[in-house]
Amino acid sequence: MLRRLRPSRFGGRIALTAVGICLGTVAIVYIYVVAIGGAASGLGQVKTQIVVGGLIAAGIALAIGWYYATVAASNVRRLQQAARKVADGNFETTIPVASVGQLAPVARTFNEMQRRLAELDIARKQFIANASHELRTPIFSLGGFVELLEEEDPSPAEREEFVRTMRQQIERLTKLATDLLDLSQLDAGAMVMSAGSVDLGDLAREAAREFGPRAEAHGSRLQLRTAERPVLALADRERVRQIIRILLDNALTHTPEGTEIAVTANSSNRRRAELIVSDQGPGIPQRVQGRIFERFYTGDSSGGSGLGLAIATELAQRMDGRITISSSRRFTAFTLELPQARPTAAPAPARPLVKAPQ
Incomplete structure (x- = not known):
C-alpha cells in the first residue's frame, strides 16, 4: 500500500550527528537525527538534543569497546597460558580456535607449532633410546670379554676368537659414532659439500675393488656394470662415495650368503645420472619399504644400527638427488639419482649445506 509522505511542520529541515566506531574488521556508525524548526526559539533545544544524543552514542561506543577489549584480553591470556605450558614441555594442550575470536589465525598457527614440537619431542626421545641401546650392546659385549680374559685362562684359539669378536664390536662402535656425528651435522646444517662433476x-669401480674381498668372504658375486662413456653427476665426490658404501654394506649385510650383487652406473632419459645397487636376495616386504629410510629402523635381525640408509637418503637430498627402492621376490634395487653434469662442468666452490624441504 502506498502512502504519501508529508513534510514536517519544520519545513523538512533536520540536523545530523554521527559517531563512528571501528572494532577490528567491524565498523559501527551511530547516527542521531533531529528535526529543526524554523523559529530561532527552538535552537537551544536542538543543541541540547544533539549534545545528549552524542553523549549517548559515545557511552554506547565505550561500552562496546570495553566489552571487545575484555574479550581480546581474555583470549591473549589464554594464548599466554598455553605458551607457558609449551615452554614447560607440555605439548598436549591445544587452543580451541572457535573460542579466540579474531585471534583464530594466531591460534591455528600456535596449534600447528605445538603439533610439530610434539613430533620433534617424540623423535628426540626415540633417538636417545635407540642410540643408547645401540651403544650399550657392544659396550656390554666388550666388558664381558674383558672379564673372561681377566678371570679365565682361555686357550690360544679361544683367545683369538675373543680378540676377533672384540675387534668387531669396536668397529661397530666406531661406525655408530661416525653415523651419529654425520646425523648431528646434517641436522645442524653444518655439513659442507663441494659440488662438482663426478664420474659415477x-x-x-672403486667401490667394487674395496668391497670385493668382503663379497668373496660372504660367498657373493659382485658384478660391475658401467657404460663406456663417463656417467657424470653434479655432486660431492666424497658424499657419493659414502652413499655407495652404505648401499653395498646394506646389500651384503641383509642378504644370505652366495647372493649375487650388482653395481650399475648409467644415465637416464630425464637428464639424471643413476647408480644402482641391486641384489637377488629374498626381497623386502612392502610394509618394510615404507619405513626403511627412517632412522634406527631395521627390517630384520641381521644387525646394524638402522642409520645407514637414513644418512644416505639425506645426503642425496642435499645434493638435489634422491634414493628410491624397488623390490620384489628374489630382487631388490636401491637407485641413487643425481643431477646430470655436463662433460665440461667445472667444480663449484664449497658451500654450506642447506637443509632440503620435506
Whole structure:
C-alpha cells in the first residue's frame, strides 16, 4: 500500500550527528537525527538534543569497546597460558580456535607449532633410546670379554676368537659414532659439500675393488656394470662415495650368503645420472619399504644400527638427488639419482649445506 509522505511542520529541515566506531574488521556508525524548526526559539533545544544524543552514542561506543577489549584480553591470556605450558614441555594442550575470536589465525598457527614440537619431542626421545641401546650392546659385549680374559685362562684359539669378536664390536662402535656425528651435522646444517662433476662409473669401480674381498668372504658375486662413456653427476665426490658404501654394506649385510650383487652406473632419459645397487636376495616386504629410510629402523635381525640408509637418503637430498627402492621376490634395487653434469662442468666452490624441504 502506498502512502504519501508529508513534510514536517519544520519545513523538512533536520540536523545530523554521527559517531563512528571501528572494532577490528567491524565498523559501527551511530547516527542521531533531529528535526529543526524554523523559529530561532527552538535552537537551544536542538543543541541540547544533539549534545545528549552524542553523549549517548559515545557511552554506547565505550561500552562496546570495553566489552571487545575484555574479550581480546581474555583470549591473549589464554594464548599466554598455553605458551607457558609449551615452554614447560607440555605439548598436549591445544587452543580451541572457535573460542579466540579474531585471534583464530594466531591460534591455528600456535596449534600447528605445538603439533610439530610434539613430533620433534617424540623423535628426540626415540633417538636417545635407540642410540643408547645401540651403544650399550657392544659396550656390554666388550666388558664381558674383558672379564673372561681377566678371570679365565682361555686357550690360544679361544683367545683369538675373543680378540676377533672384540675387534668387531669396536668397529661397530666406531661406525655408530661416525653415523651419529654425520646425523648431528646434517641436522645442524653444518655439513659442507663441494659440488662438482663426478664420474659415477669411476666411483662404482672403486667401490667394487674395496668391497670385493668382503663379497668373496660372504660367498657373493659382485658384478660391475658401467657404460663406456663417463656417467657424470653434479655432486660431492666424497658424499657419493659414502652413499655407495652404505648401499653395498646394506646389500651384503641383509642378504644370505652366495647372493649375487650388482653395481650399475648409467644415465637416464630425464637428464639424471643413476647408480644402482641391486641384489637377488629374498626381497623386502612392502610394509618394510615404507619405513626403511627412517632412522634406527631395521627390517630384520641381521644387525646394524638402522642409520645407514637414513644418512644416505639425506645426503642425496642435499645434493638435489634422491634414493628410491624397488623390490620384489628374489630382487631388490636401491637407485641413487643425481643431477646430470655436463662433460665440461667445472667444480663449484664449497658451500654450506642447506637443509632440503620435506
